[in-house]
Amino acid sequence: MFAGIFSVGRFSGSVRTTFLLSVVLLLSAFVIDGAAQKRFSKTYPAGQDVKLQLINRTGTVTVEGWNRPEVSIVASVEAPAANIAPQSLSGLILINLVRDNQGRETGDVNFTIRVPYNSKVDIETLIGNLQVSNVRSGLVRAHISSEGDIVLTNIAAKFVSAENGLGDIVFDGEIHEGGVYRFTSMKGTISLRIPFTSSFKLVATAPSTRNISLGAFASSNLTLVGDGRRITGRFGDGSATVTVTNQRGNIGFYSR
């Protein structure tokens, strides 16, 4: 078809050849892209107390709370395609890509998962970013074995744990009475944005940089120990426990 068009036109042979090659390349790119990426999608009905447990190998995981009694899992799967086999086990939705793809080389799997607001969320990955937002439940846990950022926004949970190797951790949420909050990084920046009305016992340790910024939360009850490598004490009546450790990075507290 293109040959017919160009044969009668005013284009020279070299221009025509270049254009045809470009078109071929563009089409092949689309074909390759279509073959390289797959899409996975599945929805599960969810009860009142559902827990999502995801263990990914590489890729970004985004979990959002929504106002529907169902869990929606959408994943874009890069080649070589990983096997994704979610299991729904009496209130637990489990996706374990490490177990299901052991001994195989797989490409990144990027998840976007929507869960009811009150779901417990427990997500892990070996490499990649984790994001959780709009979750109000008993548990939010995000763990990266090696590198990747963790961003937890609009979280209201009694137990929160975020842990990574290389990468930043951002927590923007509430500190509940009697709750336990742990943030651990090997190298990166840990930023906690919490309400000024929070009350907690704090152990914040940055042994390498000694850079712990309490911001508005600085008070006489919080004291430096170990030559400034750690800040420990209480803010408010100290009913919750906040433990922050950054081996080779900074720690910052910000008022919400």
Added chain:
Amino acid sequence: MNCDECKHLIDVFMDNELSEAQAASVRDHLTVCVECSLMCEDLSLILDACSADVVEEVAPPNSQALWCRINNIIETEANPAQPPKPVEEPTRGRFWQLSFAQVAGAVFGVAIISSLLTMVAVQSYNRPPTDDFTTRSTATQTTFERLLSRVGLMTTPQQAREARLKEQHAAIEYWNARVLERRNVWNRATREAFDRNLRVIDESVHDYKMILQQNPDDELSGEMLDAVLTDKMNLLRDFSEL
């Protein structure tokens, strides 16, 4: 005839084998001698019993029990029963009647037993859990703990730390061997990410070890060393499952 002669001839007389003259002499003697006549009667009874037509051997009803009874009787006769001892009233101050050696032995025994019990109790109470060394240092040790450490009843913070490090290194070696087996199937990006993370962890381990060499009582560095070694172990374990 006298008694001796009579006794000598009596059994032949009973068998009617004496001459008439001798038998008459024996009969005469038996009429005048009570003792010999009684002996003759006894002998006559025995001979009658022996000459009965059916001899029944009656077994004792329980031969074992019979032998026991016989044995008991023999023993009783051999050791005549002692008269029962009168019950003695407990006398006051009996303790003071013990000899010095007895008292000293008892005190020594009690001391040994209580020492052993104390030693066991102290060792059990003070044996730190493996993850406890991070909160212990010579600075936080009480005098009692120092004393126990000196006599070997309690591990020092350094010993506890070394024991913990040994455990962690053993676990790290195990997981590292598994990682080495599998890392050739990882893609390049995974290998690079793993190596980057391991490098940062190893830098931290090195830093804390240096600090602890200079200041073994630095609790915080001890705690952080423990934490990074745990991180290293977890990293190796997680990637070994790929």
